[in-house]
Amino acid sequence: MPKIAAIKASYSSNGIGLPLKELQAKLQFSRDGLTTEEAEARLRQYGFNEIAREKPLSWFRRLWNHLKNPLVILLSILAAVSWITADVPSAIVIFTMVVLGVVLRYFQEVRADKAAQKLKAMVSTHATVVRDGKQTELPLKLLAPGDIVILGAGDMIPADVRLLTAKDLFVNQATLTGEALPVEKSDKETSAVCDNPLELSQNCFLGTNVVSGTATAMVVHTGDRTYFGALASSIAGEREPTSFDKGINRFTWLMIQFIFVMVPAVFLINGLSRHNWLEAFLFALAVAVGLTPEMLPMIVSVNLSKGALAMSRKKVIVKRLNAIQNFGAMDVLCTDKTGTITRGKIVLEQHLDVSGKDSLKVLEYGYLNSYFHTGLKNLLDDAVLEHEELETTLNIRGSYKKIDEIPFDFERKRMSVVVEDNNGLHLLICKGAVEGMLDMCTKIDDNGVAKAMPPKDRETCLQLVHQLNGKGFRVVALAYKRLEEIPTEPAYEISDECDLVLLGFLSFFDPPKETASEALQRLNKLNVGVKILTGDNEAITCYICEQVGITTERILLGPEIETMSDKKLASVVNDYTIFARLIPSHKQRIIRALQQNGHVTGFMGDGINDAPALKTADIGISVNTAVDVAKESSDIILLENSLLVLEQGVAEGRSVFGNIIKYIKMAASSNFGNMFSVVGASAFLPFLPMLPIQVITNNLLYDFSQTTIPTDKVDEDWLVKPRKWTIDELKRFILFIGPVSSIFDYVTFFIMLYVFHARNNPALFHTGWFVESLFTQTLIIHVIRTNKIPFIESRASWQLLLSSVVIVLIGAWLTVSPLAGTLGFVPLPTLFWVLLGVILVCYIALTQVVKNWLIRHT
Numbered sequence: 001m002p003k004i005a006a007i008k009a010s011y012s013s014n015g016i017g018l019p020l021k022e023l024q025a026k027l028q029f030s031r032d033g034l035t036t037e038e039a040e041a042r043l044r045q046y047g048f049n050e051i052a053r054e055k056p057l058s059w060f061r062r063l064w065n066h067l068k069n070p071l072v073i074l075l076s077i078l079a080a081v082s083w084i085t086a087d088v089p090s091a092i093v094i095f096t097m098v099v100l101g102v103v104l105r106y107f108q109e110v111r112a113d114k115a116a117q118k119l120k121a122m123v124s125t126h127a128t129v130v131r132d133g134k135q136t137e138l139p140l141k142l143l144a145p146g147d148i149v150i151l152g153a154g155d156m157i158p159a160d161v162r163l164l165t166a167k168d169l170f171v172n173q174a175t176l177t178g179e180a181l182p183v184e185k186s187d188k189e190t191s192a193v194c195d196n197p198l199e200l201s202q203n204c205f206l207g208t209n210v211v212s213g214t215a216t217a218m219v220v221h222t223g224d225r226t227y228f229g230a231l232a233s234s235i236a237g238e239r240e241p242t243s244f245d246k247g248i249n250r251f252t253w254l255m256i257q258f259i260f261v262m263v264p265a266v267f268l269i270n271g272l273s274r275h276n277w278l279e280a281f282l283f284a285l286a287v288a289v290g291l292t293p294e295m296l297p298m299i300v301s302v303n304l305s306k307g308a309l310a311m312s313r314k315k316v317i318v319k320r321l322n323a324i325q326n327f328g329a330m331d332v333l334c335t336d337k338t339g340t341i342t343r344g345k346i347v348l349e350q351h352l353d354v355s356g357k358d359s360l361k362v363l364e365y366g367y368l369n370s371y372f373h374t375g376l377k378n379l380l381d382d383a384v385l386e387h388e389e390l391e392t393t394l395n396i397r398g399s400y401k402k403i404d405e406i407p408f409d410f411e412r413k414r415m416s417v418v419v420e421d422n423n424g425l426h427l428l429i430c431k432g433a434v435e436g437m438l439d440m441c442t443k444i445d446d447n448g449v450a451k452a453m454p455p456k457d458r459e460t461c462l463q464l465v466h467q468l469n470g471k472g473f474r475v476v477a478l479a480y481k482r483l484e485e486i487p488t489e490p491a492y493e494i495s496d497e498c499d500l501v502l503l504g505f506l507s508f509f510d511p512p513k514e515t516a517s518e519a520l521q522r523l524n525k526l527n528v529g530v531k532i533l534t535g536d537n538e539a540i541t542c543y544i545c546e547q548v549g550i551t552t553e554r555i556l557l558g559p560e561i562e563t564m565s566d567k568k569l570a571s572v573v574n575d576y577t578i579f580a581r582l583i584p585s586h587k588q589r590i591i592r593a594l595q596q597n598g599h600v601t602g603f604m605g606d607g608i609n610d611a612p613a614l615k616t617a618d619i620g621i622s623v624n625t626a627v628d629v630a631k632e633s634s635d636i637i638l639l640e641n642s643l644l645v646l647e648q649g650v651a652e653g654r655s656v657f658g659n660i661i662k663y664i665k666m667a668a669s670s671n672f673g674n675m676f677s678v679v680g681a682s683a684f685l686p687f688l689p690m691l692p693i694q695v696i697t698n699n700l701l702y703d704f705s706q707t708t709i710p711t712d713k714v715d716e717d718w719l720v721k722p723r724k725w726t727i728d729e730l731k732r733f734i735l736f737i738g739p740v741s742s743i744f745d746y747v748t749f750f751i752m753l754y755v756f757h758a759r760n761n762p763a764l765f766h767t768g769w770f771v772e773s774l775f776t777q778t779l780i781i782h783v784i785r786t787n788k789i790p791f792i793e794s795r796a797s798w799q800l801l802l803s804s805v806v807i808v809l810i811g812a813w814l815t816v817s818p819l820a821g822t823l824g825f826v827p828l829p830t831l832f833w834v835l836l837g838v839i840l841v842c843y844i845a846l847t848q849v850v851k852n853w854l855i856r857h858t
Contacts, residue, residue: 033130328653673741
């Protein structure tokens with residue numbers, strides 16, 4: 001809290017609350033906006049409109065992050081100690097391993113970041129800016145202090161701005177203040193002293209968004225100088241970890257626990273039995289290295305970047321690489337109906353009077369309303385405005401003049417425009433949701449005559465609308481009011497939307513997509529449940545859902561949710577597939593209820609009212625045509641608004657996670673088994689089971705054999721259900737599969753000691769175990785990578801097969817190569833290679849049996 005207070009105090013003193021005249025003098029702005037030359041000069045002076053956390057790491061900072069890795073520090077210490085003790089060859093090999101590991105991770109991370117930036121660049125956020133006296137769309141980063149921006153419902157506030165004009169402007173500041181309700185902003189000057197800059201009514205701030213209304217504003221601060229930028233700089237690096245991050249961290253701590261138990265044991269056993277504590281220390285360090293899956297960061301980076309690129313080819317853009325795992329783990333998808341289940345192309349089918357007959361007057365009034373309002377235009381307005389012939393027929397430009405408008409908001413669910421005709425009469429035309437509109441109407445239009453509306457007529461209207469909804473039509477009510485008392489300075493407010501005359505109804509139809517039913521079936525095969533969350537009424541929602549095969553037996557409505565506690569909602573939310581007549585807060589509560597029940601929940605939305613739910617969901621999904629605030633709140637952007645595209649993305653997410661889990665299972669179980677063997681061998685051998693440099697070389701070769709795992713395919717049956725981090729299952733796998741390798745290590749020990757009499761020839765023993773260990777580890781990759789029978793029912797990618805063959809050949813060659821003496825190797829007898837073949841066959845068979853047992857008992 002002191003940090004936030006300091007930011008507020010510092011920010012309050014930077015001029016944001018100055019009177020407009022002082023700001024004008026300070027920024028030298030013009031109502032016609034900056035010229036291109038002025039904007040470029042200010043960008044050079046102030047920098048791009050980007051906050052600190054969005055800036056890429058410098059090469060030095062990135063390299064330092066890798067160098068301070070505990071594993072790198074451990075290896076560097078081992079290399080330094082080897083050099084000090086005159087073991088120069090070991091020091092060179094270990095140092096080479098450090099350099100290779102750091103360089104590989106560095107360049108792979110750079111490559112992954114570049115891929116992510118390229119993909120994110122495909123999803124751009126723009127602002128409407130006045131440049132050179134003309135309105136133009138520019139990327140947010142190109143805004144400079146003094147720019148004039150135009151704001152409307154659905155827009156993100158692109159910088160910290162001072163309002164010049166504002167009409168019914170409401171802004172959601174939840175990202176900065178946590179307030180659930182929008183706050184009203186005004187262009188009026190406030191003289192009161194304000195300690196909290198967020199309470200300044202004439203200013204809006206980067207990171208917030210317009211809920212309703214319109215405004216023009218002057219940019220005051222950009223980038224790190226904004227309030228949001230100051231906050232971001234102060235908490236850089238304090239990002240909330242995803243479930244993927246948490247899983248990686250839990251696995252890391254699991255390996256640390258193994259290291260804390262086994263490394264001291266190896267050190268003490270070797271030190272007490274051979275009384276050479278320096279040798280024991282070096283060997284214990286090598287064991288610690290052997291237990292650590294060094295390539296994990298690189299494998300993760302390669303898999304995630306490869307998955308993101310594969311998704312981009314399927315029209316799925318990943319904004320955050322770590323979100324891929326959540327995508328694959330998702331078991332419930334909540335989505336709106338419009339544009340996802342339906343085509344999103346709405347057609348105006350009917351324009352009816354209150355009796356249900358076609359009415360040209362209803363169409364004309366509807367056209368005037370859609371034509372003149374400047375707020376958030378939606379698909380319904382687009383459908384009305386397709387009747388372009390009315391602009392000429394009604395002589396709109398010559399016969400009507402716009403006086404004012406009362407913008408749409410999600411509470412009223414209506415909007416109005418006020419026009420003046422040639423006679424100077426002001427006419428308020430209002431359209432909106434039927435039930436709310438009926439409450440505002442006291443009369444009905446009967447062939448041009450306004451008559452009182454008795455309850456019977458209201459029921460008749462509701463029955464007509466219900467019949468239209470049942471046939472899949474979306475209905476909007478249209479009403480008007482002639483304003484005989486015209487204010488001196490026309491300024492109409494929400495309170496003027498009363499005593500309206502109900503004119504009739506506009507009915508729209510948005511047919512289901514041809515692919516919707518198929519997509520839902522595919523998602524069902526992937527065990528992803530789909531729930532429809534919509535603001536539409538239940539009748540039209542049921543009709544559309546029935547068309548695509550979604551059960552409509554039980555529906556939960558917004559008003560019912562309003563009466564439920566969070567606990568009650570969580571207890572019933574799994575029982576419903578359709579949720580209708582929702583407001584934004586309902587969607588957010590539904591997602592939280594599903595999360596409380598243990599579901600990994602995705603939410604797909606594209607509107608202003610979807611932003612809270614997108615942020616709350618485990619995986620926020622939007623489309624490239626969505627409003628800015630929806631895109632910014634999302635983790636995944638679809639370039640095509642289709643559930644088929646989404647289904648492909650889910651499968652790819654599971655495939656990426658599957659390959660990461662493969663590496664973790666292979667590396668952890670194999671390393672654990674080897675070190676388990678080391679502990680036992682250290683207790684009865686008169687020499688070290690393997691030299692430190694041999695342990696490190698073995699581990700290095702094995703790690704390189706696994707670098708091609710990202711190219712591998714994941715079995716189809718592994719993709720059919722959501723996959724989450726299950727550390728307990730992973731621990732069981734390590735504890736059961738690891739000791740299997742130890743069995744054959746001990747068999748090798750027996751062969752080396754009693755068949756080849758290596759008790760008096762440590763180099764022969766070391767070489768035999770090195771080769772057996774490397775061969776078994778590399779070969780077992782192909783058993784662990786699949787739940788099926790390896791090589792027969794499931795084969796690895798050719799890259800993984802090739803790397804496995806190359807690594808075992810290198811391991812065999814090292815025993816007779818010029819490096820053999822440096823590494824402490826000697827040639828092996830021919831009989832050893834025969835016995836090794838038998839060991840490999842038995843090892844594969846036993847591992848397959850144990851693996852199948854674990855699968856059955858999972």
